[in-house]
């Protein structure tokens with residue numbers, strides 16, 4: 046196992062704990078190491094206790110191939126995202142309280158991101174998937190969405206996010222919780238207002254330009270048509286991004302570069 050990936054997954058698990066986005070043994074993280082190799086956190090372990098010794102590797106069927114701990118039951122959902130999205134290098138699952146509250150209420154108040162940065166990083170839609178029992182049903186619901194979006198709320202459950210790198214997947218989770226917190230605070234004064242429609246197209250253009258995730262290849266498809274929550278979005282005819290997993294981190298901008306690109310693109314649009 047790559048030392049860098051191991052240390053990254055441990056650090057991220059500790060961050061989920063430190064930010065109180067998980068309780069008990071909640072939450073899990075995985076990184077794609079190769080075609081049939083995935084590094085993952087262990088089951089039945091508080092995220093604060095994830096360490097070198099208890100990390101595991103699984104194959105694409107979810108069978109443990111390295112380590113001694115057992116795989117978590119939601120690994121099948123992670124593997125479904127990896128299978129649907131060759132560009133995805135990491136998946137994060139947690140129960141951040143504001144976003145999970147919105148997922149549980151079914152209010153959908155962050156379904157259409159209302160901050161420019163979120164449109165660029167996450168895309169135009171954060172769907173709430175209907176509650177599904179653990180196992181085949183939840184795998185089916187996430188499989189249907191994985192091609193279309195970069196994060197989802199799961200009704201009465203929590204949040205899944207993914208990205209070319211673990212850092213990007215984590216930052217998306219952070220942004221979802223940030224939106225959820227702002228939307229919740231804004232409820233007291235009448236709720237958030239949507240971004241002007243005229244800015245959405247250019248923001249999606251910036252998203253495509255920044256190469257943010259596989260969904261970027263559909264970004265312009267979204268531009269002039271309404272998106273219906275929980276329904277499949279239009280498929281891309283010619284994907285811009287068709288990177289192999291091993292190439293994804295090399296081809297993906299670092300978080301600093303990404304932040305600079307997003308800032309620059311938004312500044313251009315707003316000037």
Ligand SMILES: [Zn+2]
Nearest residue numbers: 072138202203
């Ligand atoms: Zn969960």
